[in-house]
Amino acid sequence: MSIRITAATTARILRQLAGDRRTIALILLVPTLLLTLLRYVMDSAPMIFDRVGLVMLGVFPFISMFLVTSVAMLRERTSGTLERMLTTPLHKLDLLLGYGIAFALAAAVQAGLAATTSYWLLGLDTAGSPWLIGGLAVANAVLGVAVGLLLSAFATSEFQAVQFMPAVVLPQMLLCGLIWPREEMAGWLQGASEVMPLTYAVEALTEVGAHTSPTNTMWLDLAVVLGVALLALILGAATLRRRTP
Numbered sequence: 001m002s003i004r005i006t007a008a009t010t011a012r013i014l015r016q017l018a019g020d021r022r023t024i025a026l027i028l029l030v031p032t033l034l035l036t037l038l039r040y041v042m043d044s045a046p047m048i049f050d051r052v053g054l055v056m057l058g059v060f061p062f063i064s065m066f067l068v069t070s071v072a073m074l075r076e077r078t079s080g081t082l083e084r085m086l087t088t089p090l091h092k093l094d095l096l097l098g099y100g101i102a103f104a105l106a107a108a109v110q111a112g113l114a115a116t117t118s119y120w121l122l123g124l125d126t127a128g129s130p131w132l133i134g135g136l137a138v139a140n141a142v143l144g145v146a147v148g149l150l151l152s153a154f155a156t157s158e159f160q161a162v163q164f165m166p167a168v169v170l171p172q173m174l175l176c177g178l179i180w181p182r183e184e185m186a187g188w189l190q191g192a193s194e195v196m197p198l199t200y201a202v203e204a205l206t207e208v209g210a211h212t213s214p215t216n217t218m219w220l221d222l223a224v225v226l227g228v229a230l231l232a233l234i235l236g237a238a239t240l241r242r243r244t245p
Helices: 003-018 021-041 046-078 081-085 092-120 130-154 158-175 187-193 197-210 216-239
Strands: none
Touching: 003 021, 003 092, 021 046, 021 092, 046 092, 046 130, 046 158, 046 197, 092 130, 092 216, 130 158, 130 197, 130 216, 158 187, 158 197, 197 216
């Protein structure tokens, strides 16, 4: 690995993002617009928005980054760009860390915009710090980036990459406790939810929403989210194949 090469890779990806207006809109505007829509859907029940909106503030970055990253990496794989890069001194982890850092920076801007809109314009009210919730939203986005990078290896077209969303993301949304309390689910579904990273992401956000100070449960959940992201990056590196010139 090389810090210089990783930084150059990060800069290249950021330049690509800057030139793609549709991707910028998906990353920056769509989560904020969806939160705004959700707020006025629940206009008569602001307390419910405080609970659901808080969770979606972390879930939307995960979904958007998963979609953008899986499609972007698939393009690298199928266009031959990835194979050409891997014949250079670029290390696999340089590439994946470059992607991770670039999209983490984009996620930070996304989370800042969504949190600012939610707290100051939509009236979101939580016991915990908005800064901490913003940090958790960035961590969830990084998780989406890592999982997207990993799953892009199993798709051969952009359509197949998008198909992973209902296969990977929707079951987690159903079982993470957002729609129904996990303790009231069937026992085997509770067990399934415990191996899904989005469960811990939602629990961490819920902890911050209910407590004025960070709790041990929140820190443990954050560690699980970041640990799964790291594992996904490592497994993603194993799917990359270097060809000699």
